[in-house]
Amino acid sequence: MRYVGTVSRGIRLPVVTRGADIVKIISDSIINAAESERDKFEMRDHDIVGVTESLVARSQGNYVTLEDISNDVAKKFPAGDVAVICPILSRNRFHQLLRGMVKGIKGHVHVILTYPSDEVGNQIIEPMNYYLNSAKLSGECFDEKEYYEIFGEYKHPFTGVDYVQLYKSIDPGRVSVHFSNNPLSALKFAKQVIVASIHTRQIHRDILEKGGAERVVTMDQICSEPARPGAGYNEDYGLLGSNYTNDESVKLFPRDCGEFVNKLQAELKERTGKEIEVLVYGDGAFKDPVCGIWELADPVVSPGYTEGLNGMPKEIKFKYVADNAGEKDPTAAVEEAIRAKNRLDKFGHSTLGTTPRRLTDLVGSLCDLTSGSGDKGTPVIYIQGYFDNYLDD
DSSP: OOOOOOEEEEEOOOOOOTTOOHHHHHHHHHHHHHHSTTTOOOOOTTOEEEEEHHHHHHHHTOEEEHHHHHHHHHHHOOSSOEEEESOOOOIIIIIHHHHHHHHHOSSOEEEEEOSSBOTTSOBSSOHHHHHHHGGGOSSSSEEHHHHHHHHOOOOOTTTOOOHHHHHHTTOTTTEEEEEOSOGGGGGGTOSEEEEOOSTTHHHHHHHHHHHTOSEEEEGGGTTSSOSSTTOOOOTTTTTTTOEEEETTEEEOOOSOHHHHHHHHHHHHHHHHOOOOEEEEEOSOSOBOTTTOOBOOOSSOSOSEEOGGGOSOOOOOOHHHHHHTOTTSOHHHHHHHHHHGGGGSOTTTOOOTTOOOOOHHHHHHHHHHHHHOSSSOOOOEEEEESTTOOTTOO
């Protein structure tokens, strides 16, 4: 009997810098790991390789400076005040971007934060404090003065940062912070708007354009092309998915991920004879049960993947079948249900008890949890048995 199902391994790589041939480096590292005496494993068809987005972006040199951001914003908003709506509360993810934006905006900058938390769950007001005192608000849109008078100072429990003060400190004379959950509130302060939300950016854009905004720019439109020769860019996501590099630059989400995963798949096929699926992964799509933060600050879990990872899992709910076997032997009932599951549609239908999720979101989340974001040094994940079921030997 086979005793092990899905296995997720972190693969250690050397430090990768700009211009590195990561297709070769990744292939070498996986094959060396599989053949090593200490870590030996057998590579098989339908295994999965996950490559963290930061590794791909670093090899591409896909970085922009804050000056690049400010120049692009200045082109898009040559004059006047600008509202920046619904940003997340993050030193790594947004503070740097806002610094670049503020520098490029000629007029006043109105930063409008959502409450009691941002789009991914970072709190700006402690929930109990909000519900006990929200009746004191003058309206659904309020300013810094009212915020501090009613709710007091709030520091993020993990970072210890007061994000209202952090964002305002970029340029206290030109940056004002407001609070609203209605994107149309931006138009009270400016007719030009930068939509800084991630997953709700399109509906926010549509609302503002229909509501009378003169100019609306989403973050995927900033640095979507090179600001200067040699500068980074991302034609699909712009600044979305970017992350802190140093005080004067950020790393963007990687480009051309579809091309990269196909090259790596072909390389592994040539060298091992195995048909292996590949994806690039960023943040996993999961929510921390303690702090309530939803991890997905990237625009997508996977910006590129091979065809075998398209769609959703075709699975039956093991325990439901076993619990409802009736007169039939539970093992026989499970085996029969698994054999019949080929009737399931990979692109839209799921059995009772299973939650429909895309394969890339599931596998990418597994990769993110396996690699972590610290010092493990495993930016590549090798997964085996993910597509297996109870009948596979």
